[in-house]
Amino acid sequence: MWIAIGIIVAVIVVIALMFNSLVGKKNQVTNVFGTIDALLKKRYDLLPKLITTVKEYMKHERELLEKVTELRAKAVSGNLSDDEQVDLDNKISKMLGGIMVAVENYPDLKASENFMQLQRTMNEVEEQISAARRAYNAAVTDYNNAVEMLPTNIVAAIMSYRTKKVFEIPEEQRQDIDTEALFKK
Amino acid sequence: MRTLQEFKKFCKSELTEDIYALEQEREGASNRLIFMGFLLLAGAAFVSFCLFMLVGSVGKNWKMLAVPIIAAIGISAWISGRGTSKYKSNFKNQLIAKIVRFMDPSFFYNPDGCVPELSFRSCGVFTSTPDRYGGEDLVSGKISSTIFQFSEVYAEQKIPYPQAFLIRCRWMPIFQGFLFVADFNKSFKGRVLVLPDFAQRLMGRIGQSLQSLNKPRGQLVKLEDDEFEKHFVVYADDQVQARYVLSTSLMHRINNLSGKWKEGICLSFADSKVFLVISSRLDFLEPPLHSTLLDFEVLQTYFETLQLAIGVVKDLNLNTRIWTKE
Numbered sequence: 001m002w003i004a005i006g007i008i009v010a011v012i013v014v015i016a017l018m019f020n021s022l023v024g025k026k027n028q029v030t031n032v033f034g035t036i037d038a039l040l041k042k043r044y045d046l047l048p049k050l051i052t053t054v055k056e057y058m059k060h061e062r063e064l065l066e067k068v069t070e071l072r073a074k075a076v077s078g079n080l081s082d083d084e085q086v087d088l089d090n091k092i093s094k095m096l097g098g099i100m101v102a103v104e105n106y107p108d109l110k111a112s113e114n115f116m117q118l119q120r121t122m123n124e125v126e127e128q129i130s131a132a133r134r135a136y137n138a139a140v141t142d143y144n145n146a147v148e149m150l151p152t153n154i155v156a157a158i159m160s161y162r163t164k165k166v167f168e169i170p171e172e173q174r175q176d177i178d179t180e181a182l183f184k185k
Numbered sequence: 186m187r188t189l190q191e192f193k194k195f196c197k198s199e200l201t202e203d204i205y206a207l208e209q210e211r212e213g214a215s216n217r218l219i220f221m222g223f224l225l226l227a228g229a230a231f232v233s234f235c236l237f238m239l240v241g242s243v244g245k246n247w248k249m250l251a252v253p254i255i256a257a258i259g260i261s262a263w264i265s266g267r268g269t270s271k272y273k274s275n276f277k278n279q280l281i282a283k284i285v286r287f288m289d290p291s292f293f294y295n296p297d298g299c300v301p302e303l304s305f306r307s308c309g310v311f312t313s314t315p316d317r318y319g320g321e322d323l324v325s326g327k328i329s330s331t332i333f334q335f336s337e338v339y340a341e342q343k344i345p346y347p348q349a350f351l352i353r354c355r356w357m358p359i360f361q362g363f364l365f366v367a368d369f370n371k372s373f374k375g376r377v378l379v380l381p382d383f384a385q386r387l388m389g390r391i392g393q394s395l396q397s398l399n400k401p402r403g404q405l406v407k408l409e410d411d412e413f414e415k416h417f418v419v420y421a422d423d424q425v426q427a428r429y430v431l432s433t434s435l436m437h438r439i440n441n442l443s444g445k446w447k448e449g450i451c452l453s454f455a456d457s458k459v460f461l462v463i464s465s466r467l468d469f470l471e472p473p474l475h476s477t478l479l480d481f482e483v484l485q486t487y488f489e490t491l492q493l494a495i496g497v498v499k500d501l502n503l504n505t506r507i508w509t510k511e
Contacts, residue, residue: 028424032424032425035425119507120507120508120509121509123507123508124371124508124509127371127429127432127508128425128429130428130432131425131426131427131428131429131432132425132428134409134428135424135425135427135428138406138407138408138409138424139424142407
């Protein structure tokens, strides 16, 4: 009888550990997503400064700058789902890349102290966002492994945990930036 | 960075006099040591023989007979240290100092100095606090925007143990080897440790699971670079900061750097600095005693050692300053 009680207790302990492990991994995913959110906010706060600094010089890229302003306004409106947020973030990232390439055509702007300081800050924020995305993907991979692999997948099925998607760049955004087309705009 | 050809020309034009003078000192020191060694061993053998004749048989008394020989070896080693100290001092102050200035005239070399103990403690690679700390061959300077310094260091901890009614102490080594500190090109908070990964290499996923239990080191960080993960385990205070510091290109560079140092490397990133730690019993910039200084290959090893150490700044791309830290 004692052996049976011991086995039952051991099974309960193992299930509890698996439950806690799954919850911990889910929370880690949420935590890192929150960090990405905070970093994106930092980037959105920098965008108006960037637009103001470059628009006096970059007369030919007005359309691009207006598009970025529009996307930024949408991003800070706060009415977006997680997937919409990610999609918007990817679009803004691509456009920012386009602006930085176009800046090469304006040596006065490149040499301006204001712009150089802003560029460093943006580089830092972009690098931190990239790091946060990598951390998010690692957390999601860890969580997905626990949801799909034995024996934690049994507990995950009971708790209705589903796999999550990692951050991916959409196919159209994996193409190289067409700098010639950008200059023509 | 200087080339080997430039160093060869430099040795011929600037170091010839020093090399010949030091070679004479070396020969004198080496001959004196060999002579003293033979003399002491002969004396010890004679004393042992006399004791053997007095005692009558070896048997249980072999320890008594070995004492004079062991004492002779000990005295030889002591005399060796004292007898070569002048040669060693001249070698470092004349030859090594000139080689360091050849690498870059702005570099500073102190043969008796070492990386400060505060840096050693703050790197976080070692969990023990040293009770004794020292080192030698400090080289410091600035390459473009990066301030750096490196030296040989040793650190020991005093371990008390009871013996009869007394408390005695013995010295336990914490570390002996090479420590390199440089300004990192990003500002960040917290600490990231990059340690050699034995557990994963030996035990795969089980090893990785065991590593995650090492809580005092911080959170285990699993990274995307397979080659990097095979050789290193990373602990950090924050998962995002760890990836901010260890970009994919930096991981690739660390892999390459690791291949250059056969002793294996540890890295730590803390206080916006990078620490490179290499454990080794070898003395990097010590003068040769029983091989000639006139052989260029001997000098070449000093040049290559310094080149390797200074090259860490370039290897880790520390002069790329495109973020807010200048």
